[in-house]
Amino acid sequence: MAGIGFELRKLLDRQSLWGLVRAYVYAGVISSGPWVLSIVGVMGIGLLSVGRVPDLEVRQFLVTVTYLMAASLIGTGGLQLMFTRFIADCAYRHEEPRILPNLMGALTVTAVGAGALAVPLVFLLAGSLAVRLLTVTALVVLSASWIAVVLLSSLRDYRGVVGSFLVGYAISVAGALSLRPLGTAGLLGGFLAGQIVLLLAMVSLVARRFPTDRLVAFDFLDRRRAYVSLALTGLLYNLGIWIDKLIFWFTPSTSEVVLGPLRASVIYDIPIFLAYLSIVPGMAVFLVRVETTFAVEYEAFFAAVRQGQPLAEIRRRRDRLTLAVKQGISEIFKVQGITVLVLLLAAPRLLEAVGISRLYLQLFSVDLAGVAMQVLMLAVFNVLFYLDERRATLALSATFCALNAALTIATQHAGPPFYGYGFALSTAITSLAGLLVASRKLDRLETDTFMRAR
């Protein structure tokens, strides 16, 4: 579906400020919508329950959902990336009938995997049986949802994703609020109901777009189509994103027990989840750039090769592609940089407005820089995925994961003023390293296109 890039280009081609604003707002909504909706939705449930439900139970709900997010994202990280590649290849080869049965296959694999994990968890977790059963069920549903999300995203159906999230989280919030009297279990139950609707909505979108007569297929695990390195990359990338949080949660001096084995780090968690809301502008720029200039220049380069253009033209196309990457990266840098500056200046009043202690200001500021770098890192990874640099992305995600773990532990030893620097530094270093790799790869793009042809 070329739709999204086409729509964005149409808006941009109007050459008016209004068109430009609409393009970026649109891109912001579709690129960050799910992200913002889930943070706002879950926090909203929490805020609206304060006073109606005992504080501890609200916290138990929030921490449980956070763990569910972390576990499902890390657990499916490998499959997400592998499946994204599989779907992209299917679309490229016009093998659309394969899509739905393989989604069913991937969901089956995910459900079986998450389910196998869920059985022992029922016994390991704390809380009432209802809470524990709801938790493990949500783990299965959330894990499956991520697979559906990456499928729709790699088919560029961002609007379908955002729409499903809107409906799903509306039901989650409404459900949780109406079941408030039941405490933690009620909040979880309502949340789960919305998540189930979200999953079904996305699957039905796929089913409607790609009807097929096969029920289930596992082609995405086929040796000839599957890329093990991508699975490892996805796992390490997602683990890298969460590892600093995990370290803070499980270090006794920075965390506390919330519900049995589930611990939370109040000091670390609140600033970073707030900071994540700031990435909307950067994500919007990223999407616009990837979907318009970069995608067009990328296609044009390979078209020039395939159509037998002269070498000079191929090199000119390579230069234009390089320029598109440079411009995209610098634009993300600028836009997100301005966003961070504005938020830094406004931070004291902002924290006051949401009723958060000024003690968090320092960490919030560092986290703003950290998540800005994470957007950059995402953009760089995306360029490298386009260039099919699987070995480089694997090395980079491993570097990121290791750096984030090591530097986070180091900052814990250095003391509270240094909290957050581990995350910010590791994203910054990884982005920089990724940029160097991408630049080198772009420099030798025509060489590799011909001499590494598979």
Added chain:
Amino acid sequence: MSAADGLPRLEAGQSADVGLLLEGTYPFVSGGVSAWVHELIAGFPELSFGVCFLGATPEMYGGLKYRLPDNVVHVEVHHLMAGEGWARLPRRRARRGTPRAGTFEGLHEAMRTRSAPAPAVVDALAALDEPGGLSLHDFLHDDATFEALCEEYDARHAGESFLDFFWTARTMHLPLFKLAAIARALPRFRIVHAVSTGYAGALGALVRRRTDARFVLTEHGIYTKERAIDLAHAGWIQGSALRRLWIQFFEALGRMAYDAADPIVSLYEGNRLRQIADGAPPQRTRIIANGIDLERFAAGRREPSQGPPPVAGLIGRVVPIKDIKTFVRAMQEVVAVMPEAQGWIVGPEDEDARYAEECRALVRTLGLGDAVRFLGYRPAEQVLPKLGVAVLTSISEALPLFVLEAFAAGVPVVSSDVGCCRELIEGRPDEEGDPAGSAGAVTGIAAPEETARAILRLLRDGEAWSQARRIGRVRVHGLYGRERMLDGYREVYGTALKEAHGGHRLRAS
């Protein structure tokens, strides 16, 4: 020694007298050259022969087309254009410190300057993919190769399709890696005998450079000329610049063979002069005409009193070089005058299936379904007695055996003016024992009307027919018998074997 495929193989350390280097012919493709090779092997039962067959891709060839004589002790089969071994090459890092750039520069220089590749160039080619030489991996994946390619492109091909240039360069150089490997693994032969230039001749030059084997070269047609005709028909080569590159490449391989071979044998004077023009040293050239087994064809000869059967036959592979379509068009004119006349096309159609289908389509279009028949391969001695006139419409030939066989079987020949066909039909007045007079008719190339007129004259004029077949028979007996040809090669092999035994002991030890 027998391998799994049933072909005889020499084991390591064993050797044979003559190693025949054959490109796309014996024993897997039937035709004039293959028949000649078969005769040659059978003519020297006292020598042991090895056959090194060089083909393009495996699916182009079927099984053996000849029963191998007992003195063939070794057959090895290679396919130079087959992709196996390249696609799945491990992407290991290149060996550092190997001389990379420049390996092919000498060859390219020779291509441009129309000179023979220097000995150092041949050495570099022989060392391909060997420690110290350019590795196949480096050629396929190393940056230096790409840079050299880009330099060449920018210098001489800027503006052309780079994709086509790149694949042309790859396709052109890759077989050289295989040739080098074949040369290294080849059993020891006292003589290597290439029966064309091109890849076979280049292989001979590599073997000559690496071992103490003597190198004999025989050319039936002129390889570079035939490749040029093939290339003109090849749809996969885009643009004349790349076609010219291919021709230069084959010419350079040809000069490499001429530079290393002694003697350089051709079938007749015209081709000898052409070889000299293409770079063969005149003092090493010599002519040994084809010869055939006269007895084989004398048996079925018709009585002259019966007159000519109304059949014009073309014996040859159904490929563009034989210009079958001109024969079909000529038959249209013949049938218009002589409705009972028949045209037979006798030869295998599997080599260029598309061309064969085009020919059949032409027959249908011209409404000749009853008059023109495709008979497939048939032994010449069975077909010839049934022909009134033998026809050859080729655009390139050397000394076609088919003409000699027709003479021996008492069939006049109408042939296009290619190779030494005029010499065969109209005679060589300077040669002793040659009867004056025409054994048929010589026509222009791609001249259906002229061909038709000549066919009609011979089929309808009994007097002219009898006269022509008598002259043909006398001429073939006088000049083109098999013994005469074998005597020539007896001398060539004898000299080479003596040299292989004598002067080169030092190199062998």
